[in-house]
Amino acid sequence: MSGTTSEVPDAAGALGSRRRRSAWDRAARGSVPYWLILPVAVAMVAILAYPLYQLIVISFQKYGLFELIRHAGTWIGLANYSSILHDPVFWNTVVRTIVFTIVNVGLTMLFGTLIALLLVRISTVMRILLTAGLMLVWAMPVVVAVQVWYWMTNFENGVLNYALTKLGVGDFFHHDWYVTPTSQLGMVTSLIVWGAIPFIVVAVYAGLAQVPDELVDAAEVDGARPWQVFLDVTFPVLKPIFLILTSLSIIWDFGVFTQPFLLIGESHVSTSNYLMGIYLYEEGYAKSDFGRGAAISVLMLLMVAGLSFFYVRKMWRTEDVA
Amino acid sequence: MSAASEIALTEHDPHAVDRKAVRSRRARRRRMGRTGWNLVAALVLVVMVFPVYWMIATAFKPTDDINGINPTWVPWHPTLQHFRDAMNHAYFWTDVKNSLIIVGFSVLLAIVLAFLAAIALAKYRFSGAKLFLLLVLGIQMLPAIGLIIPLYVVLAKYHLTNTLTGVILVEMTFVLPFAIWMLRGFILGIPKELEEAAMVDGSSRVGAFFRILLPLVAPGLVATSVFVFITVWNEYIFANVLLSDQSKQTVTIWLSTFYGTSRNTDWGGLMAGATLTAIPVVIFFLIVQRKIAFGLTAGAVKG
Numbered sequence: 308m309s310g311t312t313s314e315v316p317d318a319a320g321a322l323g324s325r326r327r328r329s330a331w332d333r334a335a336r337g338s339v340p341y342w343l344i345l346p347v348a349v350a351m352v353a354i355l356a357y358p359l360y361q362l363i364v365i366s367f368q369k370y371g372l373f374e375l376i377r378h379a380g381t382w383i384g385l386a387n388y389s390s391i392l393h394d395p396v397f398w399n400t401v402v403r404t405i406v407f408t409i410v411n412v413g414l415t416m417l418f419g420t421l422i423a424l425l426l427v428r429i430s431t432v433m434r435i436l437l438t439a440g441l442m443l444v445w446a447m448p449v450v451v452a453v454q455v456w457y458w459m460t461n462f463e464n465g466v467l468n469y470a471l472t473k474l475g476v477g478d479f480f481h482h483d484w485y486v487t488p489t490s491q492l493g494m495v496t497s498l499i500v501w502g503a504i505p506f507i508v509v510a511v512y513a514g515l516a517q518v519p520d521e522l523v524d525a526a527e528v529d530g531a532r533p534w535q536v537f538l539d540v541t542f543p544v545l546k547p548i549f550l551i552l553t554s555l556s557i558i559w560d561f562g563v564f565t566q567p568f569l570l571i572g573e574s575h576v577s578t579s580n581y582l583m584g585i586y587l588y589e590e591g592y593a594k595s596d597f598g599r600g601a602a603i604s605v606l607m608l609l610m611v612a613g614l615s616f617f618y619v620r621k622m623w624r625t626e627d628v629a
Numbered sequence: 630m631s632a633a634s635e636i637a638l639t640e641h642d643p644h645a646v647d648r649k650a651v652r653s654r655r656a657r658r659r660r661m662g663r664t665g666w667n668l669v670a671a672l673v674l675v676v677m678v679f680p681v682y683w684m685i686a687t688a689f690k691p692t693d694d695i696n697g698i699n700p701t702w703v704p705w706h707p708t709l710q711h712f713r714d715a716m717n718h719a720y721f722w723t724d725v726k727n728s729l730i731i732v733g734f735s736v737l738l739a740i741v742l743a744f745l746a747a748i749a750l751a752k753y754r755f756s757g758a759k760l761f762l763l764l765v766l767g768i769q770m771l772p773a774i775g776l777i778i779p780l781y782v783v784l785a786k787y788h789l790t791n792t793l794t795g796v797i798l799v800e801m802t803f804v805l806p807f808a809i810w811m812l813r814g815f816i817l818g819i820p821k822e823l824e825e826a827a828m829v830d831g832s833s834r835v836g837a838f839f840r841i842l843l844p845l846v847a848p849g850l851v852a853t854s855v856f857v858f859i860t861v862w863n864e865y866i867f868a869n870v871l872l873s874d875q876s877k878q879t880v881t882i883w884l885s886t887f888y889g890t891s892r893n894t895d896w897g898g899l900m901a902g903a904t905l906t907a908i909p910v911v912i913f914f915l916i917v918q919r920k921i922a923f924g925l926t927a928g929a930v931k932g
Binding site for chain 2: 337339340341343344346347348350351353354355357358359361362365370375378422425426428429430433434436437440441442443444445446447448449450451452453454455456458459461464466469501504558561562563564565569584587588591592597600601604607608611612614615618619622623
């Protein structure tokens with residue numbers, strides 16, 4: 308709003324003499340962008356910068372329900388951090404989350420790339436059908452997808468159990484997928500990978516359009532095998548896209564919360580299947596130990612910031628911002 | 630088709646026998662390969678879409694078909710009973726209303742604020758612009774779960790927990806940066822000459838803005854609004870943490886607590902509820918998916 312008012316002298320200047328629109332006008336015009344970003348800047352300070360400052364303060368405090376009500380914590384120095392860093396649950400959770408992230412990102416990238424390569428090789432009708440199907444999957448809200456997964460994998464009459472048994476994979480009649488941590492996290496992985504594939508396919512497929520046909524033709528005429536063509540011609544062109552997509556996926560999967568929390572179920576999450584997000588939620592929010600939760604948040608945000616640094620730098624270079 | 634034209638072309642070229650042989654061999658292999666790849670694609674399509682199909686099919690099936698040991702693959706006897714049950718389920722309409730209020734105000738707030746900032750970032754050069762963009766890009770990478778503790782504590786301080794206002798404010802954390810990034814991309818896509826032409830015609834910069842820029846950027850505004858709509862409608866983490874009062878919760882919370890603690894899950898009702906929750910998102914998403922894909926990948930693909 309304030310941005311528009313400060314442009315008024317600008318409009319008047321166009322009608323007035325050349326001389327008058329010099330110094331003062333330039334200064335007014337120079338301030339326009341600052342007025343335009345001011346509302347957003349104020350909003351981001353209020354809803355992000357100030358809470359982040361509070362986060363760091365609280366992480367050095369004892370801050371439970373009592374402190375929440377009187378809006379002030381008690382300073383306890385590094386006690387929260389030392390209790391977390393001496394907690395084997397924290398370290399187990401970190402390792403589990405890293406393994407979980409590697410598996411999820413690996414599978415997402417693998418299937419996403421394979422389907423994108425498949426899209427190039429199929430008939431137009433099939434390509435339209437498959438793209439429409441992928442869009443439908445992309446559009447599914449996470450909470451909805453969780454419920455569908457829960458229904459498809461329930462031990463009484465889940466369709467997954469039926470299909471696996473009929474296909475001769477084994478006897479899955481009344482098999483409960485939500486008993487062991489590996490199986491629980493495996494189900495979460497299948498849900499995450501399924502939901503993440505469409506974005507990867509669209510991005511990689513768009514990147515494939517940049518691979519010069521002549522190069523592929525030349526390589527094929529020279530007798531290159533399909534995988535050689537992929538490694539020597541396609542992959543180098545796609546490399547920047549792969550880097551960005553992989554780092555994005557790592558950041559997303561490392562901080563994942565909704566899928567494991569709802570699919571495993573709050574009553575079934577435990578120290579044996581914690582991922583970072585759930586560990587933070589249970590230790591900080593659910594137990595109303597906000598000080599300890601804040602310290603976990605700080606550690607988690609630092610890990611993600613380390614991962615994001617690479618992504619932002621890469622995105623920055625490809626965007627070539629003016 | 631392209632294979633046929635390749636052969637037709639090379640027939641007139643006597644020196645290209647070698648190439649012709651290689652090419653027609655490849656063309657034949659490709660034609661045969663294509664059928665195989667189409668089959669693979671059909672399989673991929675079935676596997677990917679099956680969960681969505683199964684949700685809708687279950688929602689329309691009679692309860693006896695749902696609970697049978699052998700699955701009924703197609704709802705031959707469709708019923709709307711589960712949709713009626715879901716809509717009569719406690720708090721459905723209250724939560725739809727809450728979601729719509731939160732979504733409506735979030736879209737309004739995010740679009741107005743982000744549009745102003747996007748104009749500044751796309752149309753002006755000013756010191757600090759780079760830093761601002763860097764922050765916009767970096768903030769989107771923060772995991773929402775990492776912010777629940779400070780946002781909860783700060784909102785509690787201002788008595789905004791358990792209020793729709795609090796949720797609307799918190800949604801801005803992630804919605805604003807993305808809206809700015811997306812709108813900036815759309816504004817940058819407008820040719821500068823158009824705006825300059827309008828200014829030469831005697832329009833002021835403000836006039837040029839309203840007559841030229843706004844109509845051109847309107848599709849971008851619509852796409853960004855839809856994106857904000859979808860994000861906020863789907864949001865679960867903040868709403869779950871902030872809204873404890875059942876009469877104030879959103880549709881995603883409603884759906885996630887549908888089966889509650891009872892062992893006998895009403896699968897038909899749950900899938901009908903899931904379908905109802907997904908419908909607005911799917912419709913909007915399919916309308917603007919090209920633009921959203923553009924917004925997400927613009928930077929990645931250009932490189």
